[in-house]
Amino acid sequence: MKNVNIALIGLGTVGSGVYKTIAMQKSNIEHKEGLILNLKKVLALEYTIDIPEALKAKDFEHDIIEDKSIDIVIELIGGVHPAKEFILAALGAGKTVVTANKELMARHWPELNAAAKKNGAGLYFEASVGGGIPIIRTIWDSLQANEITSVMGIINGTTNYILTRMEEEKESFESVLGEAQRLGMAEANPKSDLEGLDAMYKLSILSSMAFHARVPIEYIYCEGITGITQEDIAYGQELGYTLKLLAIGKKSGNTIEARVHPTMIPVTHPLASVRGAFNAVFLHGNIVGDIMLYGRGAGDMQTASAVVSDVIYAAGREKHRYTTFYNEDKVSAELSFENNWESEFFLRIIAQDSPGVLAKIASVFGSHNVSIASVMQKGQSKDSVPLIFITHKAKEISVKRAVDDIKYIPEVLGVANIIRVEN
Ligand SMILES: NC(=O)c1ccc[n+]([C@@H]2O[C@H](COP(=O)([O-])OP(=O)(O)OC[C@H]3O[C@@H](n4cnc5c(N)ncnc54)[C@H](OP(=O)(O)O)[C@@H]3O)[C@@H](O)[C@H]2O)c1
Incomplete structure (x- = not known):
């Protein structure tokens, strides 16, 4: 003993x-x-x-x-x-x-x-990362045979609780946030959760472990959920999506992309069933394929489970184990970080309902190499109607440039939201 x-x-x-x-x-x-x-x-x-x-x-x-x-x-x-x-x-x-x-x-x-x-x-x-979910040692001790090419996680319980309640109760962000604070599901100062910082810190650790290369927070794009409205969630639902704050890391060759942002995912995606304050990490290893770990990402006893497990793991080792990242001590020339990634996009554009407006918007998208997968017009009103576009995969910068130009179309009253879509 x-x-x-x-x-x-x-x-x-x-x-x-x-x-x-x-x-x-x-x-x-x-x-x-x-x-x-x-x-x-x-x-x-x-x-x-x-x-x-x-x-x-x-x-x-x-x-x-x-x-x-x-x-x-x-x-x-x-x-x-x-x-x-x-x-x-x-x-x-x-x-x-x-x-x-x-x-x-x-x-x-x-x-x-x-x-x-x-x-x-x-x-x-x-x-x-992930409170009681044993993700770090799963990567370290059980997935050594793999090259992990992607991690996708719901790793902040507060934001997942808020988005789930907005979807279920059809209530506004502000009202659900107030309720979450009353129930102790959100802190009095919820900035770190709502603006994605908590998820960004966790993604830095998670993707570093997964990709065997340190992913500093400076290379992680971070956008929280404060701009999400009931309309975005409802229109997303009509199109077969659910909205999650996802932490996403992908590695292709020597290039890594890491981002935290609200994301539409199909309701059939394994992460779509992660509701309320639960967390989950979905990852892909080149040998094992897809894996998902699911559980409570916070809580006194849940987190204690992981802490005490670390104590036991450490105490049982003859020699301690250290990370050996490609870029452990210095920036590695072989590694680069991508900030112009490709994804599909959900765009909610408010426009006057006049003939030809759809064609004008589509033409601007086309001129920036962004192709449209589907369009939905809600209601009919001369003054203003929401137009929902889902694009095919497009580069981030192309969509941003297209949106900048779309704002100049006279019938366009505004671009209400741009949300990335992952399948
Ligand atoms: N809560 C979760 O579910 C969860 C899940 C995963 C990870 N974590 C991480 O676990 C850590 C602890 O979180 P927590 O939720 O337990 O926070 P917490 O409830 O605020 O507990 C932190 C405790 O540390 C005390 N403290 C602050 N400065 C101290 C000092 N100089 N010396 C001794 N004690 C000091 C605080 O006392 P005062 O209150 O008097 O300042 C407080 O009792 C954080 O890093 C957090 O990110 C938490």
């Missing part, structure tokens, strides 16, 4: 879940894994759950860093500072770190990884 001494930093939602999980599963883990998980210290600003006095750390340096018996430090305070300083200090002291901190990993991965390697310590982050 191996004894593993642990320090836990942060006793909020996930920290409390980890505390409870270790208590609940201790003897089961001893039996199954031959490991005694011994929580030695807990560092918190406030002790919101009842824990023994002897466990409470008074000082990070003295009680955690200088305690040579502590093997693993679990960081669950979130944000960049002081989480980064805590982690670097722990790694510097040769202690393995387990974290759920997506923002910190996405922003400072090379520095943290280098510190871990230098000190022979481990750095594990399963809980940083």
Whole structure:
């Protein structure tokens, strides 16, 4: 039986879940894994759950860093500072770190990884993407035989909850957001979720692992859901689509594209059935084909499941495992990032219902090499009607240029929304 001494930093939602999980599963883990998980210290600003006095750390340096018996430090305070300083200090002291901190990993991965390697310590982050969904180690430990060419994920529960409710209840974005905040499904300051930043941090980690190349956030296109209206969802539904905030990574040869944006997907797509606060990651490996992992992407116990699993994984290793990306330490000349990708588009254009207007719009699309797959006109009114266009695959820049020109057609009153479509 191996004894593993642990320090836990942060006793909020996930920290409390980890505390409870270790208590609940201790003897089961001893039996199954031959490991005694011994929580030695807990560092918190406030002790919101009842824990023994002897466990409470008074000082990070003295009680955690200088305690040579502590093997693993679990960081669950979130944000960049002081989480980064805590982690670097722990790694510097040769202690393995387990974290759920997506923002910190996405922003400072090379520095943290280098510190871990230098000190022979481990750095594990399963809980940083998809909460309880074991996606990182599925890629690392179970898909080694593959070259992964695409990842597509619903990896933010708040936005998926809002979009699902808008679709089901036919309510506006503002009203569903208010309800989500009342129910605790959205934070008081929901910016990071709604503007796609949370999904962007997770995509950086997910696509880096999948493509064996670091995908920095600076190379990820990011657009949130604040511009989505009930009309977009309803017209999409009529055309057989459902709307999701997707995090998409694709690799073709040595070129990577990574983007987070609202996306129409056919209702028959496996990700279309992911509703409410659930998350899922759909990926394609050249040997295995398509795989989808589905589950709760957040929550105290769900995330604790991933954190404690990392602790067990780390404790059971003779030698720690490090990423070996093509562009680990420096930019690799062999790797490029694409920002003019190809996809289909859903466009909602508001125009006067006068003869020839459709032909004029189609002609502008044609002049930019954008071909139309279908058009739908809603209602009949001289003043203004919504025209919904679905394009065939087209380059991002071509569609943007076409839209710029369409705005100059006299009968066109405005381009209400442009949403990418994935099949
Ligand atoms: N919640 C989820 O479902 C979920 C899912 C996946 C990943 N994560 C990640 O897990 C991490 C923790 O998230 P969470 O939801 O548990 O956040 P949380 O509920 O806000 O908990 C963070 C805790 O850390 C405490 N803290 C802040 N600074 C500290 C310091 N210097 N020393 C000690 N404690 C400090 C906070 O205390 P105060 O409240 O007093 O400031 C709070 O209790 C984040 O990186 C998050 O992105 C969360």
